[in-house]
Amino acid sequence: MTSHHFNIETIGIVGTGAMGRGIAQIAAQAGLAVRLYDTNAQAVAVASAHLADTFAKLAAKGKLSETDANAALARVTGVNTIDGLAGCDLVVEAIVENLDAKRVLFRELETVVSGNCLLASNTSSLSITAIAAACGDPSRVAGYHFFNPVPLMKVVEVIDGLRSDSAAGDALMALARRMGHTPVRAKDMPGFIVNHAGRGMNTEGLRVAGEGVASFADIDRIMREQAGFRLGPFELLDLTALDVSHPVMESIYHQFYEEPRFTPSPITGVRLAGGLVGRKSGEGFYRYIDGKQQVPQEPVAPTKLPTRVWVSRRNAAAREAVLALAAQAGIAIDEGDAPGADSLIVIAPLGLDATTAALDEQLDASRVVAIDTLFPLVGAKRRTLMTTPATTRAARDAGHALFAADGVPVTVIRDSTGFVAQRIVATIVNIGCDIAQKQIASPHDIDLAVTLGLGYPRGPLSLGDAVGARTILTILNNIHAVLGDPRYRPSPWLARRAQLGLSLTQPDAADINAINEAPQ
Template sequence: MTSRNFSIETIGIVGTGAMGRGIAQIAALAGLTVRLYDTNPAAIGAARDYLAETFAKLTAKGKLDQARSLAALANVSGAQVIGDLADCDLVVEAIVEKLDVKQALFRELETVVSGRCVLASNTSSLSITAIAAGCTNPSRVAGYHFFNPVPLMKVVEVIDGLRSDPAIGDALMELARRMGHTPVRAKDMPGFIVNHAGRGMNTEGLRVAGEGVASFADIDRIMREQAGFRLGPFELLDLTALDVSHPVMESIYHQFYEEPRFTPSPITGTRLAGGLIGRKTGEGFYRYEDGKQQVPAEAPAPTELPHSVWVSKRYPKAHKAVVQLIAKAGVKLDEGATPAADSLIIVTPFGHDATTAAVDEALDATRVVAIDALFPLAAAQRRTLMTTPATSRAARDTAHALFAADGVPVTVIRDSTGFVAQRVVATIVNIGCDIAQKQIATPEDIDLAVTLGLGYPRGPLALGDALGAKTILTILRNIFSVLGDPRYRPSPWLARRAQLGLSLTQRDAADTQTETQQ
């Protein structure tokens, strides 16, 4: 079986929920014959009615012409019994995320379909190899993981199990393109690419909140407005809903045999138990009234500026950026080798907390405030300040007034290794590097999957390049030096490329040269 002569024209879909309907929609519009099967016969009719209504709406909006709409709907029919899928070239299951249920279905399908039919699972977190293990012919089983809503989320993960015929994956890649989606290829590992890479934002955001560093809303504001993400971790968790996301967090953690990078948070477990699931129930990390997120207002910034400011020179580029803001605010710069007795003290740590930064330079911690300089300060949409446990209210408030003087909002957080944005972004980059190191997917597919599947401004490897691999490595090593937590150990992919001055998107040169010669 090869992808050159293996054609998929008739597709069976088992499970007619949101995912099954979405896959049916793009397949029918691509001209494939679609057969819908569900153990609940009424669900099949409901799914076809939904598709008819969807095609009609798209036609009314001018996004789909009438002829194509009618043709697409005509491509869809119901399978009253599973035997009606006998002539399918491909069957995609989109049923409950339970391994034994999926294995039983695939065993049954093998008794129905032809020997050339491909069996694909839309699982988001279960092992393709394990699903195929109960099959007589596991070589025809692969993963075909779409994202919800399928018509709008234009990426699909094609997953090769240990026994999958590579030609099966090739054919599914080709089919994805025909259906207007962008395919990415992954090995069979927990979370594949997108759910694996997504651990960085969610688990680290929860970690920050769990340490009492900042509120859910403040963490989201920082990740949106300072780091440039479309959604913060808690907005994202409310959107996906905890009844979906928390079990995935637990599943990936256990499948990686309690890898510290993926440790779930008791915050989500408790909130799930309490029914604070997210948008769909009207209350999660935020309340929702008429579907609108209710966000607590920020207090106005203080207005009293400091008399003079001394800035650490530990990081020269950050020092220069802070000094420019001080000059813009018209505040006196203390240029002494050590701070004057009445000067506000500003430090710019990368990975360290404000306490460690103060102690390392023998500074008066009562006057120390740290500012996050990972992202450009002058063009910032938001700035983040951090205090030591000893920082006085006066020092905190005058620093807040200083860095908000040009109208940019400022968030003040409690002491934290790596602030908020530094540690979350560094974790995202580090996990992306680990996916590349383990050869789960190519660097290109990792970044492509994450940008399309998670909506990040850049993929994790490109993000690391943009901020500087050496900077990300410094942040992680400094966090690790303070906390000793193995979740922050740098990936070898990151460490080696940072030391050699290579792009994080670059594969090993010898491998690239071998591919070119072939």
């Protein structure tokens, strides 16, 4: 492997679409000389005009001084031939997501640039090692995956291919910081960090909908208001559009050789075929009128409270919270070891469906309602209530009235292992743990990449710690036991740390000293 010293002052960008322009903008603002190239000369002119307009707008808004805006624009030069990239210290490729096209370009770049020029690909889904294999010197090739829109999405994944010189990745990490971005480092594996970690929310949301547990809007409401995410899975899919996200789901599933954790859903396949791709087509999982999402009305909560409530003793903390709500609503508590004949029966399972949990305690399933206590019931913005297939309408409505008595909205769902929030949150955490287990990235970088790249309230490992690693492990083990689906098998990273009482963000203790001693 060639040893390189990379000093980056002039950056070439091949491909002048949204990504290429965004990278050009942040590089020019950071004081780098930028050369823009596209096989279509017209596209270079359009991109240059777009950048002039962008810098002018930033100056008008007071985000940049007039002098800085003019200086940034003066650093950007359009070049009409690939030879115009000679003399660059780094060339970033941002062309079509096609392995052959990228390999042809990288081979051509090698004939133009000097031996000390770093070559980087902004690919989101292709192997850096595979791209670099086309080069005479694969050691200077690395991944540099930005997110759209580049100036606002402040994270960039730096990917080491199998033959990449670590100096290449080090130089890209330093450059990212200079451009005001936060770099995270990953091994060359499908989906890198963000697209790999992002499988949890969408594929499990689709799985819940596919089992007929709840509507798209209800699943979104639960994930937003109960679990605290900015967007639910279906709002997210409508935003990214199925013509983009469905192929990524399929690609990552196949690249991991049909790993059950990443199984795509026929729901998105059918909708994509029908052109219901999301916001941009006016209809996806929601309809959009003048760009405004149309959300179905929620049913009005019933008000007829149960006369008496019996609460399972299996989960002490959950029992206390339910009893407090019942007392607040003035409902009599059935304190018997077994429920009386007229009592509403409330259970709070972790990972189990209401049917399994009810039969496990030998309860009358027709009077059972299950409440999700993954997040605190008191102070909640939403609660989720689940019925068994045998639960009567009267019992369902009485349960709904009880949990809505203090004005908190309640979503009533059909029976499901792990409700909605439990199974989606557990899947997100489990996939994050597996990324750490496979040493694709450090625990710190996994959480950083996900919070910045996906906008989650916490990274998957911190989220697991916040809910409790043992709780997540119980949820997964119980779902796995009921469904027998290997999709829910717990990651060894999660299982071991939960058993030892360690944080999910903690590397193996023996590795911590080595990490602390490594040069940053």
